Amino acid sequence: MSRPRVVIVGAGFAGYQTARTLSRMARGAAEIVLVNPTDYFLYVPLLPEVAAGVLEPRRVTVSLPDTLPGVRVVLGEVNAVDLDDRRVRYADPEGSPGELSYDRLVLAAGSVNKLLPIPGVVEHAHGFRGLPEALFLRDHITQQIELADAADDPAERSARCTFVVVGAGYTGTEVASHGVLYTDALAGRHPRLDGQRPRWLLLDIAQRVLPELDPRMSETADRVLRERGVDVRMGTSVKEARQDAVVLTDGQSVPTRSLIWCVGVRPDPIVADLGLATVKGRLLVDEFLTVPGHPDVFACGDAAAVPDATRPGDFTPMTAQHAVRHGKLVARNIAASYGQGMRRPYRHRELGFAVDLGGKDAAANPFSVNLSGPPAKAVTRGYHLASMPGNRIRVAVDWLLDAVLPRQGVQLGVLPAHAVPLDNDAPEMVRNPRLSV
Incomplete structure (x- = not known):
């Protein structure tokens, strides 16, 4: 029998940690596919030092193939998700279309520039x-x-x-x-x-x-x-x-x-294209980071509105601290869905x-x-x-x-x-x- 496939969209803090943790927990039990436009994880907090000439550009990039053993990296921009057919469609760096089926999907597409209607x-x-x-x-x-x-x-x-x-x-x-x-x-x-x-x-x-x-x-x-x-x-x-x-x-x-x-930033536009419930553009998830009505779909990082257990009625802010922990929890809950451990709700107090x-x-x-x-x-x-x-x-x-x-x-x-x-x-x-x- 073929192994189940987990597709992760995005290699930011949340997506990278999901892939890294899952590769350690479920290597061999599932095929892990990471779709990202580049072959590196970008350590964004040090970008100002790149712009100011303190750090050379490659210092803030971490190779995905080198640091994610057992993870298949697919270069591409995801442009559509078919939730009913369980398929992700993308375009590779040369513009050629591609498609991936999934058993579990992790949406960690991150964010883009927040724009305001100011002339020029x-x-x-x-x-x-x-x-x-x-x-x-x-x-x-x-x-x-x-x-x-x-x-x-x-x-x-x-x-x-x-x-x-x-x-x-x-x-x-x-x-x-x-x-x-x-x-x-x-x-x-x-x-x-x-x-x-x-x-x-x-x-x-x-x-x-x-x-x-x-x-x-x-x-x-x-x-x-x-x-x-x-x-x-x-x-x-x-x-x-x-x-x-x-x-x-x-x-x-x-x-x-x-x-x-x-x-500031806004969630990646692919979130709005899904037609699912959102909060200020972020995909609404439950305390286990799964999308309501779609137990096979998880979302984390900037793309997700995750309930904040430390502040009832609010959602976790769009920070690296939460994104890293979102990713780790998603990996554990996916592993739990395959019978490895028990799934857990998200709870973390800022440090x-x-x-x-x-x-x-x-x-x-x-x-x-x-x-x-x-x-x-x-x-x-x-x-x-x-x-x-x-x-x-x-x-x-x-x-x-x-x-x-x-x-x-x-x-x-x-x-x-x-x-x-x-x-x-x-x-x-x-x-x-x-x-x-």
Whole structure:
């Protein structure tokens, strides 16, 4: 008799952990197939360090074939799921269609950029969800400083040295805090920019940075940003984006060539296409992470609205901490469905958060103990190394080299702007970079 097949859609934090745990528990008992657009798991929380030249791009990618023994990796974008016929349809990287039947299905498709109906944003803003966007942003920032150095017009020079980040959540705060250090270093290598310090603006309609985290962490991040010269404007956002400027909601026009969009994420559009019950775009599941009415279908990570047992009536937030544990529980419950162990409901209390602010600064509250400065930095980096399923030594070496050597401020020129559109419904299969400790 043929083995039952488990198909996992997406290799973000949730999907990767599902495949990893299931391969250890049910290897040989079931065929495990992981469908993902790339052959790597992306450790999203370190993307700001890629964009700022601290880490080389491959450091944050972990090979799926190398770290998931016994798992069949299929490269492709899932575009349809037939729940009645138990089939998943996808397109491979060359556009050829493919199809997989399943006995158990895990939907861990992750999330995409959250868009708002603001004129010009889709055309002129740069997103920050995946490795291509981080690479593009690193090149773009480097290029803008170099073009500013070459410009004779003071107004053009100022505009090219101005960087606007929209969204003061986890991602936007880290991008701004790392970015200002990177541009300061770049500008220092160009004598014509002497006295022309790059300008960074961080905008959000919220009343404080990191609005979803502990206020003391917000205070630490706000202080560090302002000390570095970042223009932090809460209660303010973008009203219109243009090629050479952004108009703010307070009416001010800011000349710039760099609008970085970090306002949040939304579940992958494939969830809405299923025709099943959703909560704010996330697929509704029960406490066992199964889809009501479809006991053979599981959902986890950003794609799933998972009941939060610690807050009755609410759902677990879209964080890496929950996604990892979602994936592990789904694997155990799938194994239980084949007679190995007992299925369990999801229950997990958050253990704290960590935000890397670049340099020697960070903010963290592991187990509700608030830390800042070097102690928080040590906790943050230690947790990253412990959480990464690979490349730990390479990441640590890059951190060491960054501490003693100047960064390499060069353009790679591998990605044009049209290759990283902001409005891209194709799932990146990655997790929200709001890493939890």
